Amino acid sequence: MASVMTKHISEQYDTELAQIRELLMEMGGLVEQQVNNACTALINHDVQIAEEVRDVEARLNQFEVDLDDRCVSIIAKRQPTAGDLRAVVSVMKVITDLERIGDEAERIARMALTLADNPIPEDQYAIFRGIHNNVVKMLNRALDAFARLDVENALRVIRDDADIDRAYNELVRHCIGKMRDQPDEVEMSVSLMWAARALERIGDHAKNIGEYVIYQVKGQDVRHSGIERPN
Amino acid sequence: MASVMTKHISEQYDTELAQIRELLMEMGGLVEQQVNNACTALINHDVQIAEEVRDVEARLNQFEVDLDDRCVSIIAKRQPTAGDLRAVVSVMKVITDLERIGDEAERIARMALTLADNPIPEDQYAIFRGIHNNVVKMLNRALDAFARLDVENALRVIRDDADIDRAYNELVRHCIGKMRDQPDEVEMSVSLMWAARALERIGDHAKNIGEYVIYQVKGQDVRHSGIERPN
Numbered sequence: 001m002a003s004v005m006t007k008h009i010s011e012q013y014d015t016e017l018a019q020i021r022e023l024l025m026e027m028g029g030l031v032e033q034q035v036n037n038a039c040t041a042l043i044n045h046d047v048q049i050a051e052e053v054r055d056v057e058a059r060l061n062q063f064e065v066d067l068d069d070r071c072v073s074i075i076a077k078r079q080p081t082a083g084d085l086r087a088v089v090s091v092m093k094v095i096t097d098l099e100r101i102g103d104e105a106e107r108i109a110r111m112a113l114t115l116a117d118n119p120i121p122e123d124q125y126a127i128f129r130g131i132h133n134n135v136v137k138m139l140n141r142a143l144d145a146f147a148r149l150d151v152e153n154a155l156r157v158i159r160d161d162a163d164i165d166r167a168y169n170e171l172v173r174h175c176i177g178k179m180r181d182q183p184d185e186v187e188m189s190v191s192l193m194w195a196a197r198a199l200e201r202i203g204d205h206a207k208n209i210g211e212y213v214i215y216q217v218k219g220q221d222v223r224h225s226g227i228e229r230p231n
Numbered sequence: 232m233a234s235v236m237t238k239h240i241s242e243q244y245d246t247e248l249a250q251i252r253e254l255l256m257e258m259g260g261l262v263e264q265q266v267n268n269a270c271t272a273l274i275n276h277d278v279q280i281a282e283e284v285r286d287v288e289a290r291l292n293q294f295e296v297d298l299d300d301r302c303v304s305i306i307a308k309r310q311p312t313a314g315d316l317r318a319v320v321s322v323m324k325v326i327t328d329l330e331r332i333g334d335e336a337e338r339i340a341r342m343a344l345t346l347a348d349n350p351i352p353e354d355q356y357a358i359f360r361g362i363h364n365n366v367v368k369m370l371n372r373a374l375d376a377f378a379r380l381d382v383e384n385a386l387r388v389i390r391d392d393a394d395i396d397r398a399y400n401e402l403v404r405h406c407i408g409k410m411r412d413q414p415d416e417v418e419m420s421v422s423l424m425w426a427a428r429a430l431e432r433i434g435d436h437a438k439n440i441g442e443y444v445i446y447q448v449k450g451q452d453v454r455h456s457g458i459e460r461p462n
Contacts (some may be wrong), residue, residue, distance in 0.1 A: 032425055065454060079310040089303055092320075096327060172421070178415045180411055186410045186417075190403070193421070197428075 006196040013078040017087060020070050021147070024091055024098075028143040030056065031098045031105070035202060038108035039132040043125050046138055053109035060102040067095045083219070090216040094146060097205040101139070103189040104198040104205075111195040112198055118188055127171040134164055135199050135206070141208040147170065149217050158211035164203035171196045244309040248318060251301050252378070255322055255329075258294040259374040261287065262329045262336070266370065266433060269339035270363040271424055274356050276347040276461040284340035298326045314450070321447040325377060328436040332370070332396040335436075342426040349419055358402040359427055365395055366430050373440040380448050388441035395434035400429045408457070 034053055039051035071092045074080070080088060138160050145153040175189040265284055272281035302323045305311070310318060369391050376384035406420040442454050 061454070072316060075306060076312040077318050081307040085303060085307050089323075092323070093327075096324075176417055176421055179421075180414045183411045183414045186407055190407055190410075190424070 009044070013074070013080060013084065016070075016074050016078070017084070020067065020074065020088075020091055023063070023067055023070070024094060025143065025147055027060065027067065027095070027098050030060060031064070031101050032136070032139055034060070034105035035108075035132075036101055036136060038105040038112060039128075039136075039195075039199070041109055042112035042115060043129060043132075045112070045118075047113060047116050049110040050109040050116070054106060057102060057106045060099060064095055064099040068092065070149070071095070083216075086216050086219060090146075090212040093212050094209050097208045101202050101205045104202050107198045108195045110123075111191045111198075114191045115188060115195075118185075118201055123190075125192070127167065127174060128192060128199075129166060131167045131171065131196060131199050134167065135203050138203055139165065139206045142206040142213075145213045146209055149213060151214055151217050154210040154213035158207050161203050161207040164200055168196055168203075170199040244305070244311060244315065247301075247305050247309070251298065251319075251322055252288075252307070253304065254298055254301070255325060256378055258291065258298065258326070258329050259377075260403060261291060261294070262332050263367070263370055264375070265291070265333055265336035265383045266339075266363075267367060269336040269343060270367075270430070271338055273343035273346060274360060274363075276343070276349075276351055278344060278347050281343040281347070285337060288333060288337045291330060295326055295330040299323065302326070303367070314447075316362065317447050317450060321377075321443040324443050325440050328439045332433050335433050338429045339426045340420045342422045342429075346419060346426075349416075350352040352419075356423070358398065358405060359423060359430075362398045362402065362427060362430050365398065365432050367458070369395065369434055370437045373437040373444075376444045379438055380444060382445055382448050385441040385444035389438050392434050392438040395431055399427055399431040399434075 037049050037056075038053045040046065041048075041053065067074065071088050075085070075088055078084075124165060136156055141153050141160075143156045145157060172193055175193045179186045179189045255344045265287060266278050268287075269284045271277065271283065272279075302319050306316070306319055309315075369388055370383050372391075373388045375381065376388060404423055410417045410420045439454075
């Protein structure tokens with residue numbers, strides 16, 4: 001009788017956790033879309049898309065509050081231990097990272113609005129586009145690794161963050177040079193640097209998600225394992 | 232007998248939670264020190280202090296991992312519900328914010344090292360010093376509010392964040408003007424903007440801590456309550 005009861009509770013727990021993870025993936029999809037739209041708005045000077053990004057931000061915040069509530073409630077009701085508890089804790093951590101990625105996407109959209117008043121530069125934001133492509137791939141891989149609990153891909157995300165940092169530093173050097181040569185375009189360069197910084201931070205958050213995959217699967221905390229961060 | 236047992240467990244829980252909160256406050260004190268030292272290093276072009284900040288960062292990371300472990304373990308062992316669970320969840324959220332503040336302090340220290348090669352500017356970083364003073368007060372008030380579960384002070388921290396954002400935007404405008412006028416000093420201005428940005432982010436994290444105080448005391452989620460963030 002006791003074991004039937006236990007099984008019953010455990011099944012309910014699994015169902016609820018699966019629902020939470022599904023909702024988290026939905027939030028992840030929305031976040032990816034926000035990053036993509038914000039960067040598209042910036043690259044094409046598209047004011048309308050930039051404003052859409054700002055409108056969608058409220059939905060992301062609601063996702064965060066709802067998901068956090070569900071996590072606290074599943075812990076309180078089901079009282080998971082060991083691996084089950086780690087699974088919920090990982091979700092709670094990832095929620096925070098996704099919400100912060102949403103904030104960064106909104107910052108990029110705001111920079112897109114500032115830049116849109118100027119002509120599109122000759123290089124069509126070449127370095128920024130490169131960073132954007134890599135960050136989008138990294139974020140997608142991180143979410144995929146989280147959904148499948150795929151340690152190998154999670155490790156790859158953690159490693160890939162260093163490439164983002166390198167490209168970001170290249171962009172900053174490029175902007176500093178440009179500001180020196182064309183003082184009248186300083187404001188544009190500053191906006192572009194802020195946007196690139198936001199992308200670099202999104203890379204950091206994707207890396208965090210990769211680390212939570214490993215924490216969840218192996219119960220091992222790989223944060224602060226000596227990988228350097230950029231300034 | 233059952234009630235004696237319950238009381239016993241509850242006392243153990245209270246003791247463990249008190250230890251966790253004490254450790255969190257210790258981490259908070261170290262984080263405050265890091266912010267102060269990083270800004271002092273920047274303002275006085277003091278390379279030695281800047282390097283100390285970078286050395287201490289590793290200790291903060293260890294705090295984060297240890298505290299997170301203790302929180303997961305207290306949930307697994309004691310299975311708290313309602314207010315008790317909220318208390319642990321709040322601690323887990325604050326740990327993340329403190330760790331990120333530590334990261335920002337390290338970024339400021341890195342900028343301090345970049346700036347130290349130049350003469351101290353005439354205005355002796357006046358706007359930056361102003362932001363630093365306000366952020367330090369805000370962070371101190373946030374930690375104090377968390378220690379005492381003081382909602383009134385927590386609300387004040389949330390309100391004060393807007394002042395930081397205003398001062399930060401003033402500094403950015405100042406730097407943009409300076410870069411336009413003195414193209415050969417662009418790199419200095421960029422470093423100062425990054426450092427100020429880090430301070431502004433520290434203000435955001437202090438605000439988050441204020442919000443977790445309210446969440447813990449009132450069980451009410453005040454995040455995303457419509458307060459605007461700066462770019």
